[in-house]
Amino acid sequence: MDVLRVDDRLTDEERMIRDTVRAFTADAVLPHVAEWFEDGTFPARELGPELGKLGLLGMHLDGYGCAGMSAVAYGVACRELEAADSGLRSFVSVQGSLAMSAIHKWGSEEQKTAWLPRMAAGEALGCFGLTEPDRGSDPGDMRTRARRDGTDWVLDGAKMWITNGSIADVAVVWAQTDEGIRGFLVPAGTPGFTTSDIHRKLSLRASVTSELVLSGVRLPADAVLPGVTGLKGPLSCLSEARYGILWGAVGAGRACYEAAVEYATTREQFGRPIGGFQLTQEKLALMEVALGQAGLTALHIGWLKDEGAVTPQQVSFGKLANVRAALDVARQARTVLGANGITLEYPVIRHMNNLESVATYEGTAEIHVLTLGKAITGLDAFR
Numbered sequence: 001m002d003v004l005r006v007d008d009r010l011t012d013e014e015r016m017i018r019d020t021v022r023a024f025t026a027d028a029v030l031p032h033v034a035e036w037f038e039d040g041t042f043p044a045r046e047l048g049p050e051l052g053k054l055g056l057l058g059m060h061l062d063g064y065g066c067a068g069m070s071a072v073a074y075g076v077a078c079r080e081l082e083a084a085d086s087g088l089r090s091f092v093s094v095q096g097s098l099a100m101s102a103i104h105k106w107g108s109e110e111q112k113t114a115w116l117p118r119m120a121a122g123e124a125l126g127c128f129g130l131t132e133p134d135r136g137s138d139p140g141d142m143r144t145r146a147r148r149d150g151t152d153w154v155l156d157g158a159k160m161w162i163t164n165g166s167i168a169d170v171a172v173v174w175a176q177t178d179e180g181i182r183g184f185l186v187p188a189g190t191p192g193f194t195t196s197d198i199h200r201k202l203s204l205r206a207s208v209t210s211e212l213v214l215s216g217v218r219l220p221a222d223a224v225l226p227g228v229t230g231l232k233g234p235l236s237c238l239s240e241a242r243y244g245i246l247w248g249a250v251g252a253g254r255a256c257y258e259a260a261v262e263y264a265t266t267r268e269q270f271g272r273p274i275g276g277f278q279l280t281q282e283k284l285a286l287m288e289v290a291l292g293q294a295g296l297t298a299l300h301i302g303w304l305k306d307e308g309a310v311t312p313q314q315v316s317f318g319k320l321a322n323v324r325a326a327l328d329v330a331r332q333a334r335t336v337l338g339a340n341g342i343t344l345e346y347p348v349i350r351h352m353n354n355l356e357s358v359a360t361y362e363g364t365a366e367i368h369v370l371t372l373g374k375a376i377t378g379l380d381a382f383r
Contacts, residue, residue: 001261003288006295010076017069018076024054025084033085034344036206040199042087044125044167044208051092052122056081058096061104064116071305075247075298082248083255086354087207089248094163095119097240099126102172102183105236106227111185115170127168129159129212130234137367139174140231144214146175146182153224155184155217161361165210166195172225173214174234183225183233192217203357239312242362243305246318247298249358250291252351253326257287259346260333274336283332290325297321313375320368327355
């Protein structure tokens with residue numbers, strides 16, 4: 001069902017990664033993910049080491065036990081993970097593209113050695129504390145503060161909508177200081193550092209989402225990430241995560257499309273399969289076109305990233321375009337399945353609900369529109 005045969009452009013190694021991740025999710029995730037979604041649970045501690053054995057945690061990073069794979073290889077892995085569930089891709093993305101990437105890019109050698117090998121193996125989990133209860137799209141105005149007290153740092157504030165928050169062994173927390181925004185490594189169990197999970201979600205239910213509260217959290221001097229000051233630190237990590245999302249969305253859309261094709265060729269009405277009716281074929285054809293275009297966009301941006309030539313604006317283009325395409329595919333697939341499309345017997349409503357969150361996190365659609373608008377006009381409409 002890949003009319004453009006986009007995967008023919010992958011290398012043998014990239015296709016091997018595709019097949020390996022697809023086989024893993026078929027065995028370890030797909031038989032259970034509907035139940036996890038319904039129950040609002042995610043077995044991170046069980047899946048983490050398995051994902052680590054496959055080299056999927058921080059797989060695009062070099063050294064410290066990381067696989068050092070290409071950007072396209074990482075994107076293909078994200079696509080196959082999200083074809084199972086957005087919560088699974090989000091877990092891998094937060095671990096590798098946010099928490100591990102922050103340490104890898106901006107950490108000291110001691111911090112890298114202490115955390116990255118364990119995180120790559122899935123033995124230690126991380127989270128990324130940037131978003132705040134009242135500061136989502138404007139992280140430069142964050143309220144979390146870090147002040148010096150002798151040689152120590154003392155942190156106060158709160159972070160919201162933090163994936164892996166309550167299960168993380170270390171939180172990368174961004175805070176305002178007199179020097180500008182700095183990143184801090186906050187180990188779980190540090191006095192004054194508490195977490196609480198967010199419940200009653202109707203999207204990304206197979207994912208742990210938490211609030212982080214820091215009340216007089218005292219950290220030693222070597223807890224700060226020494227390599228960066230300012231928004232460049234967290235935004236560089238967000239760009240890595242957004243890149244994974246623009247691939248992952250293709251996987252979520254593909255899973256909905258495949259369910260719709262299977263259903264359309266077996267469900268009969270008026271004496272024949274509904275796939276034989278023109279209106280249903282139009283829906284399927286437009287889904288194929290949308291996913292083909294999204295797949296080409298992801299592959300092109302992946303090639304640019306491997307060449308060291310990708311820009312944040314191009315990543316915004318991909319995230320905006322591909323998530324919108326996947327949402328359109330999911331909604332159309334739901335209409336093909338009719339009432340069956342709203343049950344967890346099929347993956348469509350689960351993916352559709354998840355994609356509503358994917359459209360918002362790591363930069364809302366509006367933020368990516370304005371990023372592109374600034375690139376087009378040279379005028380900043382953010383403020």
